Structures are given as structure tokens and as C-alpha cells.
Amino acid sequence: xxxxxxxxxxxxxxxxxxxxxxxxxxxxxxxxxxxxxxxxxxxxxxxxxxxxxxxxxxxxxxxxxxxxxxxxxxxxxxxxxxxxxxxxxxxxxxxxxxxxxxxxxxxxxxxxxxxxxxxxxxxxxxxxxxxxxxxxxxxxxxxxxxxxxxxxxxxxxxxxxxxxxxxxxxxxxxxxxxxxxxxxxxxxxxxxxxxxxxxxxxxxxxxxxxxxxxxxxxxxxxxxxxxxxxxxxxxxxxxxxxxxxxxxxxxxxxxxxxxxxxxxxxxxxxxxxxxxxxxxxxxxxxxxxxxxxxxxxxxxxxxxxxxxxxxxxx
Numbered sequence: 001x002x003x004x005x006x007x008x009x010x011x012x013x014x015x016x017x018x019x020x021x022x023x024x025x026x027x028x029x030x031x032x033x034x035x036x037x038x039x040x041x042x043x044x045x046x047x048x049x050x051x052x053x054x055x056x057x058x059x060x061x062x063x064x065x066x067x068x069x070x071x072x073x074x075x076x077x078x079x080x081x082x083x084x085x086x087x088x089x090x091x092x093x094x095x096x097x098x099x100x101x102x103x104x105x106x107x108x109x110x111x112x113x114x115x116x117x118x119x120x121x122x123x124x125x126x127x128x129x130x131x132x133x134x135x136x137x138x139x140x141x142x143x144x145x146x147x148x149x150x151x152x153x154x155x156x157x158x159x160x161x162x163x164x165x166x167x168x169x170x171x172x173x174x175x176x177x178x179x180x181x182x183x184x185x186x187x188x189x190x191x192x193x194x195x196x197x198x199x200x201x202x203x204x205x206x207x208x209x210x211x212x213x214x215x216x217x218x219x220x221x222x223x224x225x226x227x228x229x230x231x232x233x234x235x236x237x238x239x240x241x242x243x244x245x246x247x248x249x250x251x252x253x254x255x256x257x258x259x260x261x262x263x264x265x266x267x268x269x270x271x272x273x274x275x276x277x278x279x280x281x282x283x284x285x286x287x288x289x290x291x292x293x294x295x296x297x298x299x300x301x302x303x304x305x306x307x308x309x310x311x312x313x314x
Contacts, residue, residue: 014154020054020116020147022127025134028314030171030192030232032140035128037159039144040116041151043177045210046198047284048238050272054147059099059116062278063092068111077106094280113278121155125162132168141169143194150178153186160189176216176223183219184226192230193223195260199242200250208241224259232262234313237299239268239288248299252306264313265299267291 021038029036041057053060070088082096083103090103090112104112128142135141142163149156149172160170171192176183187193197220198213199205205213224231233255237243242251255263269290276283296312303310 012154014152014156014158015121016118017121017124017152017155017159018057018059018116019119019124020051022124024131026143029143029145029173030141030194031169032138033131033134034140034143034171035131036143036145036173037124037128039146039149039152039156042146042148042175043151043211044148044175046236047208048236048241048268048288050269050275051147052272052275052279052281053115056116057151059101059114059118060279061092061094061097061099061101061104062113062115062275063090063280064111064113064274064278065089066111067109069109071108073106073108074103074112077102092280115279121158121162124159125166128159129163129166129168132166135168139169141171141191143171143173145173145194148175148177150174150176150182150186153178153182157186157189160186164189176219177211178215178219180219180222183223187223187226187229190229192232194232194234195220195223197233197235197251198238200247200254204241208238220258231258231260232264233258233260234264234266236266237268237291237296238285239291243291243295243299245302248302249306252303252308255303255308256306262311263303263308264311265296266313267293267296 018040019037020040023036026034026036038054040054042055045055053062068089072085074090075083075085080096080098082093084091101114104114144156144160163170169191170189171194172186172190173194175196198209202212202214223229273283273286300310300312
């Protein structure tokens with residue numbers, strides 16, 4: 001069944017969810033060869049987010065101006081007048097847009113793109129489990145990511161449960177910003193948690209993500225204490241935010257008190273820059289430099305000197 005270009009309203013029973021990408025043959029989101037399912041919706045607003053199209057819970061329109069042929073077909077298709085033509089180029093009034101997606105269907109050059117589709121649970125499970133043979137041979141499986149999977153709790157729980165029913169290894173990629181009640185239910189069907197840890201300071205965490213980290217740190221502790229759940233901690237290293245030596249030393253001390261199986265550094269990059277422009281949003285980290293391998297290695301050395309085994313993933 002083809003996914004729906006729905007406004008994002010979905011059944012509360014988890015029978016459908018808003019998905020913005022399904023990536024097959026992923027090797028960065030857990031062990032082995034995996035398929036990663038990316039859900040829309042996140043309660044954080046990380047200023048460096050590389051997938052800004054994942055933040056809102058509903059489908060959105062991306063406009064890539066360099067591909068536009070200025071045919072005007074999108075404006076003609078929009079029945080609510082949310083698209084104005086300026087020198088032949090469309091300008092989308094997102095506040096007036098009803099997300100019917102008729103403009104996307106009418107675009108002859110794919111300059112307009114949909115981020116997020118309402119999909120049936122069984123269709124997502126079938127797509128995610130297509131490469132079951134590769135999972136078996138490589139020790140891989142399925143990873144649920146986002147956005148933040150906890151923002152679609154019942155869909156996430158049922159999706160992971162369905163994968164486990166097929167004896168497929170499951171991983172949850174989470175920022176941990178959600179209620180423990182929700183997370184505990186999701187963890188019942190999760191083999192591995194990829195837990196993002198952004199900053200130890202509540203104030204700095206609030207400044208960088210729009211939320212404090214008290215719930216996140218509590219959920220991390222509880223996840224580490226959960227029987228049978230492996231935990232990999234992933235630290236997105238952001239210039240001028242959490243890459244200082246004092247913070248890395250504090251981080252090392254905190255990590256030494258956990259039972260995390262693995263710690264990874266993820267270097268800041270600008271891969272998401274074009275998406276902000278396509279969404280009509282300002283990119284707060286536009287002037288920041290991507291972290292070099294040398295900088296990542298230095299951070300790795302600081303952690304290793306304090307007894308933390310660290311990898312640099314991507």
C-alpha cells in the first residue's frame with residue numbers, strides 16, 4: 001500500500017505512524033547490516049540538528065530552489081493560495097499551507113518534496129524486514145530512529161515488538177527525552193539502545209536543545225539498570241558547545257560510573273544545511289566549522305586518558 005500524504009493525524013493505537021525515511025544497508029546505527037526507520041517528531045530542538053525535517057510531527061514540504069523550472073504548476077495546484085509566484089519562483093506561506101501536497105504532485109522538476117508520510121504499521125514492518133537474510137549473516141537487524149521514536153510511543157512499541165516476533169535484532173536510537181513509562185514499554189522489545197548524550201549541564205543542555213537534561217539522565221540511568229538491554233552511548237561533539245576539555249573530563253568521570261558497552265563520538269558536520277533552506281528555516285550553526293578528524297582524535301584522547309574506551313563513528 002502506498003504511503004499517504006496525510007496531514008500527520010494518525011491512529012492512537014499505533015497502527016500507523018509518520019515516517020520520513022527508511023534507510024536500507026545502514027552500517028552506522030548498530031551492529032551488522034541494518035535497516036533504519038526514521039520517524040518524525042522530536043521534543044528537542046537541537047540547534048545543530050542535521051535532520052530538521054524530523055522535528056515536526058507532521059509531513060512538511062521542502063523546496064529546493066535550484067531545481068525549480070518556474071513553471072508555476074505548484075501555484076495553480078494550490079487551492080488555498082499558499083503559494084505566491086515572485087519573478088516566476090514560488091514562495092510558500094507555510095502558515096497557510098494545509099499540507100494537502102497537491103503542489104508536490106504537480107511539480108514537474110521535483111523541486112518540491114515531501115518530508116514525512118503516514119504509513120501503516122504492517123507496511124513499515126514489511127519494508128524494514130525485507131533484508132532479513134543480511135541481518136542474519138552480518139549480526140545486524142532493524143534500528144528505530146528519528147526525530148525521536150518516543151514521540152510516537154505506541155507505534156514504536158508495536159513496531160519493535162513485530163520485529164522481535166520475527167526474531168530480528170532491534171535497536172532504539174533515542175535522545176531519552178520522554179516519560180520513563182513510555183520508554184520502559186519500548187525497551188521490552190529492544191535489544192540495544194543507542195543513547196545520545198549531549199551535555200551534562202542542565203543549563204547548557206537547555207541552551208542547546210530547548211530542554212533540560214534531568215529526564216534524559218534519569219532515563220539513561222534506568223536504561224542502564226534494565227536487565228537484558230545493551231547500551232551504546234553516542235556523543236555528538238559540537239564546536240563551542242560540548243567539546244571543551246573541562247566538559248570532556250567531567251563526561252569521562254560520569255561515563256566511568258556507567259555500564260555502557262560502548263561510547264562513540266559523532267563529529268559535527270554540515271550535511272543538514274541545505275534542509276534548513278529547503279524548509280525556510282534559519283540554520284543556527286551555519287557559521288560553525290565542521291569538526292576535523294584531528295579535533296575528534298584529541299577529544300578521544302582526553303576520554304581515553306581517563307579510562308573510557310571510545311570510537312569515532314561518523
